[in-house]
Amino acid sequence: MRFDNRRQAGQELAVRLLEWAGDRDLTDTLVLALPRGGVPVAAEIARALHVPLDVLVARKIGLPDNPELGIGAIVGEDPPAFDRTALEALHVSEDKLGAVVARERLELHRREQIYRSGRPAPRVNGRSVVLVDDGLATGNTARAALRHLRRQDPARLVLAVPVGAPRTADALRVEADDVICLHQPRNLVSVGQWYDDFGQVSDDEVLEVLRGVQSAI
Incomplete structure (x- = not known):
């Protein structure tokens, strides 16, 4: 499985998240993207679930x-x-x-x-939180982000990515309540090799996507 770009990967991942959601009450659900690459992916999920989108900046x-x-x-x-x-x-x-x-x-x-322009970070306590990135290689950034969120006591913590190394995805299952990873190739060297277009996402693109999702929900 290869992806055309991050947006198409997000659309594929959104289908799986809709299955995950099922009959769940999504009233207090939040999608958080790891910028920059996770933002275009997460936007498609937020649109599909009709829930807010924000960012969690990790380095x-x-x-x-x-x-x-x-x-x-x-x-x-x-x-x-x-x-x-x-x-x-x-x-x-x-x-x-x-x-x-x-x-x-x-x-x-x-x-x-x-990215926030003075807005406070969104409330995590008691909410279902879906953390999204464009892929997992070592998983160091996702692990740090999940632990950061776990300390804020979410009701449920989900990690969702289009592609990831199998061992990394498995290792992160102890950090999240659910790990949704569409494609887990055994020979993953880098995330970018599984995208036809894996160009760098700019700050302006992040802001444009965030504004677009916020206005549509």
Whole structure:
């Protein structure tokens, strides 16, 4: 299974979420997207379920000399959630990552300010929350986001992604009440390889999608 783009992936995922919803009361349900890539995917789900859409900004923590190699993630003011196995394998200590964490925290706050324009973060307590991203590779960002949300005591916490590594999806089942992952290829190297169009999503696109969904619901 390959996806044309994030929007088409979101439409496919929305079909599965409608099955998941069944006869559930969705009155107090919230869809949260991990920006930027998760936003176009999540928008299709929010439209299909007729529920609000917002964002949960998380940032990957990479090595100082290899930023693309994710070894952890941060959400809000939470302490960094590191992949301990990766740190040990790479012989990297947390105290050497302080500058990386500080830089990513600044970018996290910048994006929160842009995407929310002063709006407070949505209430999570007591709600059914569907967390959406465009895919799972290491799962570090999703794990940090799920733990952040769990501490806010949602009624139900669901992770929904179009594609993900099987071991990662399985590992995250201890963090969420439900994990919905449409495609779990054994040979997943990167999420982008399962999309024909996996271009970077801009801040302007995120804002446009958020406005479009909010006006349609």
